[in-house]
Amino acid sequence: IEAMSRGVPVISTPVGSLPYCFEDGKEIMFFPINDTNKAYDQIMYYLSDPTKFDEIRKSAFDKVKHNYTSDIFFKHIFEL
Numbered sequence: 322i323e324a325m326s327r328g329v330p331v332i333s334t335p336v337g338s339l340p341y342c343f344e345d346g347k348e349i350m351f352f353p354i355n356d357t358n359k360a361y362d363q364i365m366y367y368l369s370d371p372t373k374f375d376e377i378r379k380s381a382f383d384k385v386k387h388n389y390t391s392d393i394f395f396k397h398i399f400e401l
Contacts, residue, residue: 322389325349325381330374332363348381 352359
């Protein structure tokens with residue numbers, strides 16, 4: 322989330338809450354655990370398609386900006 326908040330595209334394994342919070346291919350690129358070939362393929366995909374790279378980066382940035390700020394977090398916690 323921190324990387325996304327800075328506009329950095331993320332490639333990750335689908336661990337923890339990431340698959341529930343972010344859509345694969347829209348805001349993040351997932352690769353299976355221990356599959357370095359797939360991780361490499363994801364990196365090469367980003368490098369080969371700058372338009373898609375930018376779309377995913379912007380989509381993640383916007384989602385984090387509107388859903389994962391400290392203000393939103395505290396508001397949610399204290400309204401419960």
